[in-house]
Amino acid sequence: MEELPIEPQGILWQTDFITAEHEARLVQIFRTKLVWPDVRPGGRISLHYGYTFDYKTFGVDPDIPFKPFPDWLQPLIPPTTYEGRPPEQVCLQYYPPGAGIPPHVDTHSIYDQLYSLSLGAPVMMQFRRGDDRSEVDLAPRSLMKMSGDSRLHWTHGIKKRKTDTLSDGSVRLREDRWSITYRWLRAGGECECGDAKLCDTAQRRNGVEREYRWKTYDADNVGLLPLPVDTKDSGAESQAVAAEP
Template sequence: MEEFPTPPSGLAMHKDFITEEHEAEVIKIFDTLDWPERRGRKSLHWGYTFSYKTFGIDEDTPYKPFPDWLVPLLPTTEGRPPDQVCLQHYPPGSGIPPHVDTHSAFDQLYALSLGAPVFMQFRRGEDLVDVDLLPRSMLRMAGDSRLHWTHGIKSRSTDALEDGTVRPRQPRWSLTYRWLREGATCECGNEKLCDTAQARIGVEREYRWKQEGDKETDKGVEKKPDAVEDTSVVNGTS
């Protein structure tokens, strides 16, 4: 993997992690999978299932072994396979809001981009860095890039390149790989983004199902947690 020469530190990319032929074969497999019936971005999970209520592991869902087609796509640089893999399909124009994946639950993150390219934006305060996620590239987020910078993809139909070219968005897929953090605590001390640091100063974690429930309660209607849709939020998922 090649480290990026500019901030955020800990960000690296392996271009052409797989061949174009392999990419085409995998995308054909994606078309045969049992995707959820909903518009916009959709996701499937293997290994442990990501919980969109707690932003960690869904302990009520059994572990799902990696299918044979997924094994050759797993990163091998961490010394052990990931604990959780999420496949997401992005129709043209879709994105994810800026967020940092839960510190206490997960360690480093990897993401394999397939299909069309798209820009991912990293932000820390007023500092902005756009990274072009090229087809077949494997991105690694560790250190500062993982813990202290938010990352997201703007929802829009085109991206503007440095030379002024306007690049229309096309369908893309992303495989996100997560490793569980040992001890389920983070020692980074970032009280703005780290759930461990927030808990130590008495800040209550605002789970999305609770946020939605509070909104509905204010309207006089109690909403059940199971009604939460599969979308990203701050401290959520990539």
């Protein structure tokens, strides 16, 4: 994998991780063989393998047993030469045209490395830190790894919209897209990055606890993201402060 020469640093990229023929077979499986949960029309939907992602704590759900990787997923696991072992949590997501995911960081204390394989139509992903913005065009069959700054100090998300405007000014319609996210659990459950805005370990050490609730970040992005709650003053009512989107 090669690092993209952009900000944020730490985005590693591999073009054509699988062939177009392999991708077509996978899309056929996704469309006809898998049982997807019922959700509101137009929203993204997810299936989990290995440990199940917990949308209440943004960690893993301890009450759901480890789900073995199915046969179709086995060839898609990044080589053990990349991280030394297979991932512990894998999430398959379907994005219908117009669907997105709010800007977020994957929980620092629970998850270490983060990879994503894009399938189907391309889409623009936006990385954000304060007023800084950077977009990456997620091409079909590309494998992306987030490490360093891109993983820990910038949020990432996909805007909820029907089209993407490309760098040359052209407008591209969105179509059906799938992604496979691979997560490795962090040994020891502690992150040492020290980012008080985005790191749950740093927040906890500073006396900040997190609540999880629905919050609107942008007019076109609504999602479940953590809100740190300052609990240093136990005699006063805690005040929720929105995490950096």
